[in-house]
Amino acid sequence: MLANTAALRAEYRNVWVLAEVLNGEVQKVTWELLGAARDLADARACELWCILLGDGVSRAAQQVHSYGADLALIVDDPRLARFDDEAEAAVLIRLVERYRPEILLAGATTRGRALVPRVAVKAECGLTADCTGLAIDPATGDLLQTRPAFGGNIMATIRCSQHRPQMATVRPRVMAARDYDPSRRGKILAESLLPGEAGSFKTVLEVFHDADNAVNLSEARFIVSGGRGLKDAEGFSLLKRLADALGGAVGASRAAVDSGWIPYSHQVGQTGQTVQAQVYIACGISGQIQHLVGMQSCDYIVAIDKNPETPLMKLADLAVVGDLYEIVPAMIRALAKT
Amino acid sequence: MKSHIENRVYHVEILPPKQETEKLESDLELFTTKFSRVMNSGYCACITDNAMGNLAFQGTEMIEELGLAPREDLVMIHLNTFHTKVALDGILASCRNLGIRNLLVVSGDGSDRLPRLLPREIGASGVAAVTSVELLRYIANEHPGFFNLGVAFNPYEPEEPEFEKMERKLAAGAAFVITQPVIGLHPGVQKLMEKYPALPVVVEAWMSKKLELLSEAVGYEIPQGQAYDPIENLRELHRIYPSCGVYLSLLGFKTQYDFLKDTWKRG
Amino acid sequence: MKIVVCVKQVPGTSEARIDPETKRIVREGIKAVINPFDVYAVEEAVRIRERIGGEVIALSMGPARADVVLREAISVGADRAILLSDRAFGGSDTWATSYALAQAVRKIGDVDLVLCGKQAIDGDTAQVGPGLASQLGWSQATCVMAIPEIAQESLVVKRMHEDGWDRCRVRLPAVLTVVKDINQPRVPTLRGRLAAQKMIIPTWGAADVGAELGKIGLEGSPTRVVKTEPPPLRGKATLKIEGSAADCAEAFVRELRLKGLV
Numbered sequence: 001m002l003a004n005t006a007a008l009r010a011e012y013r014n015v016w017v018l019a020e021v022l023n024g025e026v027q028k029v030t031w032e033l034l035g036a037a038r039d040l041a042d043a044r045a046c047e048l049w050c051i052l053l054g055d056g057v058s059r060a061a062q063q064v065h066s067y068g069a070d071l072a073l074i075v076d077d078p079r080l081a082r083f084d085d086e087a088e089a090a091v092l093i094r095l096v097e098r099y100r101p102e103i104l105l106a107g108a109t110t111r112g113r114a115l116v117p118r119v120a121v122k123a124e125c126g127l128t129a130d131c132t133g134l135a136i137d138p139a140t141g142d143l144l145q146t147r148p149a150f151g152g153n154i155m156a157t158i159r160c161s162q163h164r165p166q167m168a169t170v171r172p173r174v175m176a177a178r179d180y181d182p183s184r185r186g187k188i189l190a191e192s193l194l195p196g197e198a199g200s201f202k203t204v205l206e207v208f209h210d211a212d213n214a215v216n217l218s219e220a221r222f223i224v225s226g227g228r229g230l231k232d233a234e235g236f237s238l239l240k241r242l243a244d245a246l247g248g249a250v251g252a253s254r255a256a257v258d259s260g261w262i263p264y265s266h267q268v269g270q271t272g273q274t275v276q277a278q279v280y281i282a283c284g285i286s287g288q289i290q291h292l293v294g295m296q297s298c299d300y301i302v303a304i305d306k307n308p309e310t311p312l313m314k315l316a317d318l319a320v321v322g323d324l325y326e327i328v329p330a331m332i333r334a335l336a337k338t
Numbered sequence: 339m340k341s342h343i344e345n346r347v348y349h350v351e352i353l354p355p356k357q358e359t360e361k362l363e364s365d366l367e368l369f370t371t372k373f374s375r376v377m378n379s380g381y382c383a384c385i386t387d388n389a390m391g392n393l394a395f396q397g398t399e400m401i402e403e404l405g406l407a408p409r410e411d412l413v414m415i416h417l418n419t420f421h422t423k424v425a426l427d428g429i430l431a432s433c434r435n436l437g438i439r440n441l442l443v444v445s446g447d448g449s450d451r452l453p454r455l456l457p458r459e460i461g462a463s464g465v466a467a468v469t470s471v472e473l474l475r476y477i478a479n480e481h482p483g484f485f486n487l488g489v490a491f492n493p494y495e496p497e498e499p500e501f502e503k504m505e506r507k508l509a510a511g512a513a514f515v516i517t518q519p520v521i522g523l524h525p526g527v528q529k530l531m532e533k534y535p536a537l538p539v540v541v542e543a544w545m546s547k548k549l550e551l552l553s554e555a556v557g558y559e560i561p562q563g564q565a566y567d568p569i570e571n572l573r574e575l576h577r578i579y580p581s582c583g584v585y586l587s588l589l590g591f592k593t594q595y596d597f598l599k600d601t602w603k604r605g
Numbered sequence: 606m607k608i609v610v611c612v613k614q615v616p617g618t619s620e621a622r623i624d625p626e627t628k629r630i631v632r633e634g635i636k637a638v639i640n641p642f643d644v645y646a647v648e649e650a651v652r653i654r655e656r657i658g659g660e661v662i663a664l665s666m667g668p669a670r671a672d673v674v675l676r677e678a679i680s681v682g683a684d685r686a687i688l689l690s691d692r693a694f695g696g697s698d699t700w701a702t703s704y705a706l707a708q709a710v711r712k713i714g715d716v717d718l719v720l721c722g723k724q725a726i727d728g729d730t731a732q733v734g735p736g737l738a739s740q741l742g743w744s745q746a747t748c749v750m751a752i753p754e755i756a757q758e759s760l761v762v763k764r765m766h767e768d769g770w771d772r773c774r775v776r777l778p779a780v781l782t783v784v785k786d787i788n789q790p791r792v793p794t795l796r797g798r799l800a801a802q803k804m805i806i807p808t809w810g811a812a813d814v815g816a817e818l819g820k821i822g823l824e825g826s827p828t829r830v831v832k833t834e835p836p837p838l839r840g841k842a843t844l845k846i847e848g849s850a851a852d853c854a855e856a857f858v859r860e861l862r863l864k865g866l867v
Contacts, residue, residue, distance in 0.1 A: 022768065083771065085735070086744060110766045114747040117732040121703060121739035126827030129699075129730035144831075150727055151618065154833045163827035201744035202775045205761070210769040218767045232466030246867075258448075259467050260456045264750070264786035265765060270618065270726055271641050271785045273767075279866055289618045290450070293726075297836075300864060302857065308845065315839070318860055321847040330854035338858060338867060357793060362802065395795045403795045422789055450641070453789045 001124050003164040011100055012164040015041040016049045016073075018092065018106040018116070019064065023209075024056035024081070028219060029107035031067045031177035033170055036134055037105055038068040038178055040143070043136040044102065049073050051095065053088050055081035058190075065186035068178045073099075073189045080193070082204035083111055089118035090197045096123050101165045103143050105134075108169035109218065120167050126160030127167040130274075132174045132297075133157075142166070151270060151293030172218050173276045210265070215249045217268065222248025223277040223298070225268055226256055227291075229284015229305060229324060233261035239283060242328050245335045251275065251295075253285045269294035283324040287312025304328070339440075339486065339514040339538035341411075342583050346602045348381040349414065349516075349540060349585040354400050357393040370404055372591055377409045379598070384442065384585065387416040391447035396425075398432035413438045414488070417477075418446020419468045423459045430481060442488045442516060443477065445469045471506045478511035488514040488540075493526025494556040500526075501533070508534070516585050518556055519544035521571055523578050531582075540583035543572045545594060569594060572601050606659035606755070609710055610650040611721040611737070612643040612678055614671040618726070639674040642722025646783050648790035649752070650720050651682035657755055660684050662713060666694060666705055672806050679801035680793035687713070691810035696823035699728070703736030705821050708814035710741060718760075719780040723748055734782035744779040750786040 003009045015037045020027040034050060041048040050069035052060055054076065061072040075091055096104065096119065104119075106112040108130040120127035133146030137159070143166040145158045160166045210216070217223060224243040226235055236250060243250045251268040252261070268275055270290040280298035285291060287303075287310050295301070296315070303316035304324045313319040320327055342349070352372050355365035376383040385397030397415045401408060415438055417429065433441070445468075448454055455468040461479075462472040474487055489512040492500055504515075515534075517527055519542040531539055544552050549566040552558055560566075575584060584602070589595065617638035650661045663678035663686040665671045675686035689709050697705065710716050719738075724731035731747070738745035746762045750770065754761035759774050765784055775781075793801075811821055819825060846856045861867045 083766075085747075089739070110748050110764075113731050114735055114745065117699065117703075117735040118739040118745065120732075120827075121700060121736045124700075124827070126698070126700065127732060128828055129732055148836065149729055149833075150616070151729065152836060155836050156830050157832040157834075158828050159831050160827045161829070200776070201779075202746070202773045204771055204773045206772040208769040208771065216767045254450070258454060261466070264784070267785070274729075279861065293618075296839075300861075300866065313845075314843065316843055317839070317841050318857065319843050319845045320853050320857065321845065322850060322853055326850040327853050330850035331857055334851075334854035334858045335867070338862075357798070362798065393792060395798070399795050403799070422791065425791070451644075452792065 001164060002162060004162040009164055012102040014047045014049055014099075014101045015044065015103040016051055016101040016105065016165070017069070018051045018104065018112070019053070019057070019060070020107045020109055020112060021052065021054035021057055024054055026052070026057070026060045026063060027107070029109065029170075029172040030064075032172065032175040033105050033107060034064070034068045035177040036170065036175035037103070040103060040134060040136055041070075044141065046102065047071060049101065051092070052076070053080050053091060061186075061188050065184050066180050066182050068184070069186055071187040071189060073191065075191050075193060077193045077198070079198035082207055084198055084202055084204060085111070085114045085118065086201035087193070087198040088115050089122070091191075091193060092119045093122045094194070095191060096165060104165045104167045106169050108171045112169045116167060116169055123165065125163040125165055125167060126158075127169070128158045129169050131168045131170045134168065134170070134175075143168070148297070151289075152296055171276055213249060213266075215243075215247065217249050217251055217266070217273050217275050220249035220275070221278045222246035222281070223251045223268070223275055223279070223295075224248060224281045224283065225251035225253065225285060225295070226262070226283050227253035227285030228255040229286075230256060230261065235284070235325070236262050238325070238328050242281070242332050245332050246279070248277070248279075251280075253288075253291050282312050282316070283328060285312055286310040287315060339488070339540070339583065342382060343538060343540075343581070347412070347583070348598060348602070349384050349583060350376045350381050350589055351384045351386060351585065351587045352376070353386050353389055354395040354397060357395065366404060369400060370406065373406050375591065375595070377407070377412060380412070382412045382414055382440070383408075384414040385416060387418045387444075387446060388420060388452060389447075391420075391449035391452065393449070393451055396429065398429055398436060398438070401436060402432060408436055408438055410437070411439065414440035414442055416442045416444060417473070418444050419470070419473050420446050420448045420452040420454050422453045423455060425453075426455065430477065434481070434484065439484065439486045440488065441477065441485050442490070443470050443474050443512075444490050471503075471510045474507060474510040474512060486513055487511050488516055490518070491515045491530055492518045492556070493520065493524045493530070494518060494558060497526065497529070504530070508537075514538040514540065516540045517542055519552055519587060520575070521549075521558065521566075522574050527579070538583065539579075540585045541575055541579050542585040542587055543575055544568060544588065545572070545586050545590065546588040569597050569601065576602055606653060606657055606717045607715055608650045608653060608659060608661050608718045608720060609664050609713060609716050610643070610646050610661060610678065610683065611706060611719065611733070612647060612663055612665045612674050613640045613722075613725045614638070614665065614667050614674045615640045615725055615727045637670065637673070639677050640722055640725045642724060642726075642783065642785070643674075644722070644790045645785055645787055646720040646722045647678045647681060647683060648788045649783055652788060653718070653752070653755065654682070659717075662687065664689065664706065664709055664713075666690070666702060666709075669808070675806055676801040676804065677793065679804050680797035681791055682797065685804065686806045688806055688808045689814065690808050693811045693816075693818060693822050696826060697821060698826035698828045699730050699732035699736055700827055701821050701825035703733050703740050704825060705811075705814065705816055706733070706737050707740035708816045709809060710737070712809070712814045717778050719778075721780065721782045723782045723784050731782070734780055738780035741778070741780065744775045744777070745781070746773065746775050746779065747782045749781045749783045752781075752787075
């Protein structure tokens with residue numbers, strides 16, 4: 001909503017975090033969001049609310065308090081068991097209009113990025129996608145949102161000075177959760193779904209959760225990724241063994257996916273996913289720009305290749321020159337000894 | 339192919355216009371001019387397939403849309419593995435309709451924008467990716483006895499793997515070979531001819547003065563001090579390989595074409 | 606079915622060169638191309654028309670030269686195209702963009718389905734698709750990897766998530782954003798290209814689509830970019846190791862340990 005005077009803006013108070021909920025369970029990114037939001041709420045001297053939409057989410061209230069929220073705003077309804085984005089958006093719009101938060105944060109996950117733009121349009125406010133930095137501008141009290149654009153080529157800082165709430169989706173694995181404090185107490189506010197809010201636009205028929213790849217790319221601390229240099233699909237079994245040894249996930253370049261060696265859900269890069277792992281181990285990937293834009297913000301990059309001159313070998317923090325089919329098994333053995 | 343060699347039919351490479359061209363009309367005109375000239379000379383027009391992964395228009399579509407008239411046996415279509423199966427079958431069907439029997443089957447260079455054949459689509463199992471070998475086999479199976487299938491030979495690659503590939507290509511249905519551009523004598527080509535005396539071989543002649551471009555592509559070491567004369571090299575190739583055909587790439591239609599009537603002498 | 610497919614002209618990516626000192630990716634010779642995800646959206650729209658009949662209309666909001674991407678859409682099968690272009694749209698954020706596109710969709714009239722690519726590779730927001738659905742008050746589905754069923758009043762789509770996928774029935778009219786897995790796009794034919802060259806593409810301005818000036822361009826954009834800067838430097842020199850596999854593996858584990866990663 002337009003809030004182009006200080007008086008109008010003063011009507012909006014509190015920082016909200018929309019919890020990422022899957023099968024009634026609150027996901028890790030929520031704790032990261034609460035960690036970041038706690039700092040914002042403290043800077044604004046206001047409350048931190050965590051919004052829980054789902055089926056069976058009431059039992060997460062204490063967890064949410066323990067990670068820093070002052071209040072859990074809960075809509076617990078079986079009709080929200082599966083991801084009905086229009087339903088969640090409708091509820092959230094109604095809650096925003098009623099309670100008028102100053103800031104709303106959500107995870108930049110497929111669900112968060114489907115749902116929050118819908119809310120921002122109806123609420124006529126600004127939304128910044130996939131933020132990697134959040135801070136309060138001391139001069140104005142506005143939220144400063146930093147995010148990569150142009151495939152990570154530039155970092156843009158964004159502000160919404162004339163509209164409230166200020167909304168942002170936040171990249172997983174960037175913010176730090178606060179320490180879990182079970183002694184922390186908070187309030188609970190229960191709201192309900194209105195008739196017609198759920199199921200009007202879509203019905204979720206079936207949900208498949210990939211158990212084979214339990215650690216997914218967006219959550220993984222370690223990613224072991226394969227490209228053309230693998231020469232065939234079998235190479236990914238080897239990479240999976242290294243990923244398992246590290247408790248990580250398997251990624252792929254576009255070339256590997258286009259060759260049919262591994263499903264698209266593993267693709268890292270411009271037309272795949274952007275990842276933010278602590279360690280990215282690239283095996284037989286030359287490092288075309290379309291791939292680099294997807295993994296360049298990982299903390300530590302290891303590249304394994306026979307050719308020491310590829311873009312990825314030059315970008316890497318650790319460049320291992322050799323045959324990945326010898327190096328990777330040796331790494332697995334070396335890790336087993338630790 | 340043997341008749342092309344016996345009748346001194348040059349294989350002249352013509353590139354279709356690139357998809358991104360901003361002067362499509364004039365590019366189409368130029369293509370038509372080149373094609374007609376080659377037909378009138380009694381030479382064979384060899385039309386490339388997204389050469390070097392650059393999106394270009396497709397050979398049989400060019401002939402159909404522009405209403406060009408392929409003369410009997412005087413067209414060769416390059417065909418690589420970077421097509422959808424639907425598109426591949428369409429190209430083969432067009433070739434049949436147009437009476438075009440000569441195909442140069444190569445693995446090709448891909449790009450982000452180009453689709454590629456998956457092994458299971460063409461009945462190839464147990465391979466990680468489709469190469470010219472699997473594509474040859476598919477064409478030979480789907481259109482038995484119709485096409486005259488050629489393959490590439492790269493004498494600049496390490497000998498053993500290149501000859502091993504040639505074995506597989508021949509087993510899959512290859513009936514003639516076109517080499518990478520050679521400058522004068524190349525032992526690899528000699529060896530190819532010794533190993534397969536009955537196999538028609540066409541050597542490629544690099545007709546551009548810019549030898550550096552070829553060096554970049556194939557890793558050929560340019561001998562010091564000499565300027566490269568493509569026409570002179572062409573004459574050399576006829577002398578060194580009298581029983582081979584010749585494929586002309588980067589031919590200067592304005593500056594070099596007229597020399598061709600005098601270069602191929604009966605030995 | 607009447608389908609609108611939204612396409613965007615974006616700077617293309619070029620050869621990657623890593624600046625050895627800053628470790629920044631240096632891009633050279635950037636030309637404007639169609640947003641890669643939109644190529645899949647156009648292909649899917651054409652396939653739906655091939656499946657059940659109808660019309661595919663390509664729509665782009667951009668400067669005059671964006672007509673190039675509209676012609677590309679026509680060359681692979683879109684029936685016609687519209688360019689939404691006006692100085693007044695300049696500086697639009699995703700809110701203002703989704704509003705303008707919604708006005709255009711309304712003006713086209715009787716649209717059943719809008720397809721978009723998941724995100725544009727310059728803005729990287731993935732917000733316009735769902736924003737457009739919200740402006741229109743329609744159903745939406747993002748990250749669509751397949752459309753197994755098309756019925757009179759609804760579609761069944763498969764949506765990709767980080768942890769798997771789901772399948773939903775979505776009421777029409779709807780806005781879908783698609784990902785790369787959904788299809789393998791065809792390459793333009795010469796015939797398609799010639800048809801695209803001849804096609805007349807109308808340009809609609811703000812007034813043509815009845816857009817309120819306060820809701821478009823800079824004024825209609827709640828978000829403002831206040832600063833841009835290059836990303837933080839990676840800074841560290843590359844440590845190169847060679848030798849036996851065992852030695853390399855040991856060095857790898859040692860480095861991870863030094864950094865407290867294992």
